[in-house]
Amino acid sequence: MIENNVDTAFFHSWFRKYVKGFYSEDPRIQENIRLKEEHTLRVCKEILQLGKALDLNKNALRLAETIALFHDIGRFEQFKTYGTFNDRVSENHATLGLKVLEETNVLSRLTKTQRSITYKAICYHNVRKLPDPASENPDCLLYSKLLRDADKLDIWLVVTTYYGKRHKHRNPALELELPDTPEYSLCFVEDILNNRVSNSHELKTFNDMKLLQLGWIFDINFTQTFIQIQQRQIIEKIIADLPDTEDIRKIQNHLKEYLNERIFEKNK
Ligand SMILES: [Fe+2]
Known part of the structure; x- marks a missing residue:
């Protein structure tokens, strides 16, 4: 049972401040930081819609939203350090995200179980296949599945919008170069x-x-x-x-x- 202690307002305000630290006057950097910031906020909405359609209770929805909010937290550091979103030529953005969460201790107000679910869902969000149901906790798998679906729905929105306007403005980061x-x-x-x-x-x-x-x-x-x-x-x-x-x-x-x-x- 997930306790009713997930303060999504606090997490959103932390996220906003954290991302602002990566804003840049260089339009190429700014475009890509904003891209991931806006993507994250839409994934929060997608996961909530999905969770509601599945009749999850309020507490479960709050945890799902928190997981969505932090799932790509490693993207900002990744783009700042390597100038790419391509994990293969930089580093795994999920692992990088977990480092950020640990270093900043932003999830300290979650319970140990909630934190573990959040870390694992982030860790699993970009793997090719989720672990076998027999080898992972059902709650963890449920949130991982929600995140993976919500994330894909928004990436599809980002790329299909991009394909339509690509002739006017190219962004090599979205094409993995x-x-x-x-x-x-x-x-x-x-x-x-x-x-x-x-x-x-x-x-x-x-x-x-x-x-x-x-x-x-x-x-x-x-x-x-x-x-x-x-x-x-x-x-x-x-x-x-x-x-x-x-x-x-x-x-x-x-x-x-x-x-x-x-x-x-x-x-x-
Ligand atoms: Fe994502």
Whole structure:
């Protein structure tokens, strides 16, 4: 049972102040710090919506919001130190975030259990696969799943908005500095057609990144998230920015069918 002691107002004000410390007069840095700040605040909203749809109680919702608020806290230090959001050429932003939380002791007002759930959910938010249910505490897995779904919903919003306006303003940090060539790697196509989440280590082009993001659909945990994906037309928007080939048309049909099945399952 999560106690009613999560002071989200305090955490939000701490977060605002912390992020302000990274504001910069350099427009490139400022753009990316703001990007992650705004992303974080939207993930808080997404997780609350998701939690409410799942009928979580108020205390559980507060803890979920706190987890969302701190999930990317390592991003600010990451961009300041390395000038990139690419974990592979810098360091794991989740681990970096845990260091920030420990050093600042901002979570000291949580109980030990709440803190442990928060740390683990952050630690698991960017791994390819969550641990097996037999080897991890159910509460920890629930919050990790909520965070992963909420985070993906907002990343999809960020990238689809970006693809639409990219011709006017480029941000290489959002493209993980990958080359924008017409090619894509077939392993990403194969993964999608076999309902597998791809490995980010295989990324070679910007198109690969879009395919990787499409494949996240196989890592979604809640029906409510599938409904949001459909309503927001995530698949269509990402596909629109990929080359018009037989492979891509196949992927589109496959993903649409998968989405319908997942949504239909609930209504059976
Ligand atoms: Fe995130």
